[in-house]
Amino acid sequence: MENSEKDMNAEEQPRAIPAPTLRRLPGYLQLLKSRGYAPGSTVSCTVIAQALGLQSIQVRKDLAYTGITGRPKTGYVALELIKAIEDFLGWNNTHDALLFGVGQLGRALLSYNGFRAQGLDIVAGVDCDNAVQRLDVHGKKVIPLSKASSLIRRLHIKIAVITVPASSAQAVCDMAVAAGVKAVWNFAPVQLNVPEGIIVQNENLAASLAVLSKKLNLSLKAS
Amino acid sequence: MENSEKDMNAEEQPRAIPAPTLRRLPGYLQLLKSRGYAPGSTVSCTVIAQALGLQSIQVRKDLAYTGITGRPKTGYVALELIKAIEDFLGWNNTHDALLFGVGQLGRALLSYNGFRAQGLDIVAGVDCDNAVQRLDVHGKKVIPLSKASSLIRRLHIKIAVITVPASSAQAVCDMAVAAGVKAVWNFAPVQLNVPEGIIVQNENLAASLAVLSKKLNLSLKAS
DNA sequence: TAGATTGTTAATCGATTAACAATC
DNA sequence: TAGATTGTTAATCGATTAACAATC
Known part of the structure; x- marks a missing residue:
């Protein structure tokens, strides 16, 4: 009862996205785009983290906010990941x-x-x-x-x-x-x-x- | 013994300054300078905080890093504070x-x-x-x-x-x-x-x- | 004196990092 | 299968906020 407002639009209002996460996302995007991945090819958090000098767990947490899901062992489909970040940031509709x-x-x-x-x-x-x-x-x-x-x-x-x-x-x-x-x-x-x-x-x-x-x-x- | 290095230059190496604090200091400086305080006139954390939309306790903590000390009831001498921030940031020697x-x-x-x-x-x-x-x-x-x-x-x-x-x-x-x-x-x-x-x-x-x-x-x- | 403000110690909050089960 | 990687839950770390004694 006391948190009925929250419950009502629970799906519309997910947990707030930390600003540090938002600030890192463009870096991932830029890296991914610069690598010219072929359709279907995958990339792991470890690889991204290493290229940017971050912890892989941090990259994983950040990417989770965009709603993308990866696959154990292989990672994320690179082109899907690019799209997920762009959509999440709203960079696809100018x-x-x-x-x-x-x-x-x-x-x-x-x-x-x-x-x-x-x-x-x-x-x-x-x-x-x-x-x-x-x-x-x-x-x-x-x-x-x-x-x-x-x-x-x-x-x-x-x-x-x-x-x-x-x-x-x-x-x-x-x-x-x-x-x-x-x-x-x-x-x-x-x-x-x-x-x-x-x-x-x-x-x-x-x-x-x-x-x-x-x-x-x-x-x-x-x- | 185990932390002899730390002890040796304890005064040279004070606790690290949080980056958020460093990033806020120029804002204080700019505000203070824009107000044209007369020599000897004082300013309190409450006043600074209000002008910048921050918490006064946060301003107080930030200013403490510069080494300045204020006086209860009156606050900080404005021109001293300006100098303290500039010296702390090293903006006095270009x-x-x-x-x-x-x-x-x-x-x-x-x-x-x-x-x-x-x-x-x-x-x-x-x-x-x-x-x-x-x-x-x-x-x-x-x-x-x-x-x-x-x-x-x-x-x-x-x-x-x-x-x-x-x-x-x-x-x-x-x-x-x-x-x-x-x-x-x-x-x-x-x-x-x-x-x-x-x-x-x-x-x-x-x-x-x-x-x-x-x-x-x-x-x-x-x- | 009374009240406002500092300086400091403690509590809270949020982000990062660690641990680990699930899984391809 | 074995090993690497994800997703999630727990622990740690650091910054912010709260509390309060000291003091001008």
Whole structure:
């Protein structure tokens, strides 16, 4: 009785997937794809783990989340595994995205073609600079900020990529969310405040750099 | 007796710092700096935690790693705290770095000025393309691959930033390590193999995207 | 003094790793 | 069959959160 909510949609709401698992899955995918497996050929957790410097049990646990089942002794059918990971991550049905802030980083992301294989299609850039608006970046239009809302609505865009300076990130985010965006991939070094239910994924170079420089300094001091 | 090694340099080798803590410290720093505290004015964990959406106890624990001590009731002296974090991360003594691969992303990183405040000074770019070599990116020279080794040796460069395509990342990494680099900030989507003691920090957009797209798909399905 | 906040020790939580039966 | 590998249950490890004494 007390957990009737949970019971009701037990199948819809499986145990939550650990973020570390989600973060490792693309690595498996990339490895598998790069190996060009023939249809029917198999691959074991041991092999994957060794190639990526992980524990095989960890790979096995991670793969289990995608719902794939392997066979004792032989492992997983490689092409099935690739499909299972892609389906699980939702990378087989692409979402359109709009990128805000066509500076150096914005241009780099606009012209990177790899995202489409990862479920993300950045359809256009947005910038308030007139000069920038005249650019086409890798065939992608750059539109003025004033036209962003209506484009989001018209194309039912669900993802905003934010590469504006820190000072304007919150305003841009608010605008995008108001227009209907459900997820924000944030490259600006600020904490964005969003309404309940809106997803924010921060890309935090400073955090990585902190880990790198601390380790390096410890290592240099030790020697 | 059995742990004599540990005892000998007990002060040199404090408990290891959790990576999650290291990754949060830059966020505190950025917040504190943005607030322009007057000398002597204080700030409490509660305030920091609230601004960043964290638990105050977590902030307190994180700050303790930097060695700073606060005062009950008042908190930490803000400017002391800023200095403590910067010193702890080593962001007060900058390391020179060399960036390999002056494509869109490489150019974006080369022209970003913020890294210097984070202990990283990218002194030049390296690219094998003749046309690219003629570019100066934001006043930074782009040198041919053949000159990279000697530059690393001459300037005692310890950090390589790798933004080359996946297919050449390992070769570039090997070369940089052979020339004396101790840490690699890797933006290429490959697992780099390095000798014992060399630090690799992977910047993994695909991993972030996996978290984002899974959350978004779950959220869209739910509604 | 009273109340807020630190610093520290203990409890909880979640992820990783280990163990092992099942099985192809 | 024998051996390798999966899938699952249990143990360990580490990070987060809670509790609380110390103190300004």
